[in-house]
Amino acid sequence: xxxxxxWMHELSSPPTFYRFATVMRPWFLVLALVTTAIGLYGGLVxxxxxxxxxxxxxxxxxxxxxxEMSLFVYGVMAVAGxxxxxxxxxxxxxVAMQSAPVGAAFTFITLVTGSIWGEPTWGxxxxxxxxxxSELVLLFLYLGVIGLFHAFEDRRQGARAASFLVxxxxxxxxxxxxxxxxxxxxxxxxxxxxxGPSRIEADMLWPLLVMMLATKFxxxxxxxxxxxxxxxxxxxxxxxxRDLAQKEGH
Amino acid sequence: MAxxxxxxxxAPYVWSAYAVFFVVLLADxxxxxxxxxxxxxxxxxRMQRQKSRxxxxxxxxxxxxxxxxxxxxxxxxx
Numbered sequence: 001x002x003x004x005x006x007w008m009h010e011l012s013s014p015p016t017f018y019r020f021a022t023v024m025r026p027w028f029l030v031l032a033l034v035t036t037a038i039g040l041y042g043g044l045v046x047x048x049x050x051x052x053x054x055x056x057x058x059x060x061x062x063x064x065x066x067x068e069m070s071l072f073v074y075g076v077m078a079v080a081g082x083x084x085x086x087x088x089x090x091x092x093x094x095v096a097m098q099s100a101p102v103g104a105a106f107t108f109i110t111l112v113t114g115s116i117w118g119e120p121t122w123g124x125x126x127x128x129x130x131x132x133x134s135e136l137v138l139l140f141l142y143l144g145v146i147g148l149f150h151a152f153e154d155r156r157q158g159a160r161a162a163s164f165l166v167x168x169x170x171x172x173x174x175x176x177x178x179x180x181x182x183x184x185x186x187x188x189x190x191x192x193x194x195x196g197p198s199r200i201e202a203d204m205l206w207p208l209l210v211m212m213l214a215t216k217f218x219x220x221x222x223x224x225x226x227x228x229x230x231x232x233x234x235x236x237x238x239x240x241x242r243d244l245a246q247k248e249g250h
Numbered sequence: 251m252a253x254x255x256x257x258x259x260x261a262p263y264v265w266s267a268y269a270v271f272f273v274v275l276l277a278d279x280x281x282x283x284x285x286x287x288x289x290x291x292x293x294x295x296r297m298q299r300q301k302s303r304x305x306x307x308x309x310x311x312x313x314x315x316x317x318x319x320x321x322x323x324x325x326x327x328x
Contacts, residue, residue, distance in 0.1 A: 029279075045254065055258035062271040105278045113267040120263055222278055229286040236293050249294025 012091045014231045015240040021224035028221035035214035042207030050204075059117040061207055064191070065215040066109040070138060071173055073103035073219060077145075078170050081163030091227075093159035094234065096166060097149050098226035102219060104142035111135060122186055130179035131187035138176055141169040155234065 010016055043061035050057035080096035083089055114132070115125045126132065145162045152158030175182075180189050192198045198205055235241050257264045 049258055054260060056260035056263050058257070058264055059267045062268060066271070101281070102278055105274050109271050109274050112270045116263050116267045116270075120260060218275060222275075222282075225279065225282040225286075229282040229289065232286060232293075233289050236289070241293065242297060245290045245293040245297060249290040249292075249297075 012089055014090060014235050017091055018228050018231050021228040025221050025224040028217050028224060032214050032217035032221055035210055035217060039207045039210035039214050042210060047204045047207055053121055056117065056120050059113055061211050063110060063113040063117060064208060065211045066106045066113065068212055069215045069219060070103060070107040070110050071176060073099055073106060074138065074173060077103060077166050081166035084160055084163040085167065090234065093156060093163065094227050094230045096163050097159045098223060098230050100142050100145045101226065102222045104139060104146065107135065107139040107142060111139060127186055129185040129187060130183035131185050134172060134176040134179050137172055141172060
């Protein structure tokens with residue numbers, strides 16, 4: 001494993017990562033709040049109303065970034081889960097397991113905001129079409145991972161078992177992403193495209209991209225908070241945690 | 251400003267969606283904050299208990315071995 005850079009090896013030690021996360025978390029949160037303020041000002045105030053949907057289209061500025069995060073977080077969780085299963089690195093186990101709640105939160109937001117958006121535009125809160133159903137399956141996968149993790153007495157064993165479930169569930173990611181192309185769905189097609197022109201006006205597009213950045217920053221802050229707390233209880237017998245409890249445990 | 255809050259008649263939809271977004275993420279952010287505090291407090295309490303247990307044990311061993319009947323009084327007598 002000589003190809004792993006020294007700083008990465010260093011950062012994967014729990015006390016080092018704890019300090020890193022403690023320092024970085026407020027910065028990520030500030031960045032998230034600033035970009036959210038800019039993005040929502042652009043999306044809610046500056047962008048014009050949609051010519052077909054009117055102002056209800058403005059739900060896009062939270063719905064699409066959350067939907068993207070629901071897949072992105074699963075991807076990160078799968079990479080960490082793979083490392084946890086193969087190399088059994090404690091930090092990777094923690095990152096994989098602590099990704100699940102924030103991923104579930106974004107998936108839940110996606111489903112609820114989509115439902116609220118669907119009622120006035122489609123005339124229904126819910127329909128069993130490919131995009132909506134596969135996103136619901138994603139939520140159940142997140143909840144399944146959380147449940148399996150907590151079902152084990154030994155936390156590290158639970159983390160590895162749940163990581164295995166994470167890897168099996170990766171199959172759902174392309175299904176969610178391509179569902180609007182593979183099946184005839186009520187859900188509209190892809191609006192923002194990495195390759196080729198996006199199907200949206202620039203005035204409406206930039207706030208969406210800013211909000212996608214904001215949710216990334218938020219995710220980083222959330223993960224720092226969860227992983228550092230998890231490391232404390234995982235390493236509660238170690239000196240660095242006992243010192244911390246001595247100082248802050250009143 | 252009133253037009254902004256009105257959202258072209260879609261106010262209940264738009265604002266409830268935004269409320270869900272912020273409430274869920276706020277809960278997600280605060281959960282580990284409270285959990286961290288609880289973990290540290292519990293560990294601190296456990297360390298305190300361990301410390302007083304160790305002190306008692308030390309006092310017990312400090313009593314001379316011939317005073318077998320006096321084992322129950324662990325307070326260091328002058």
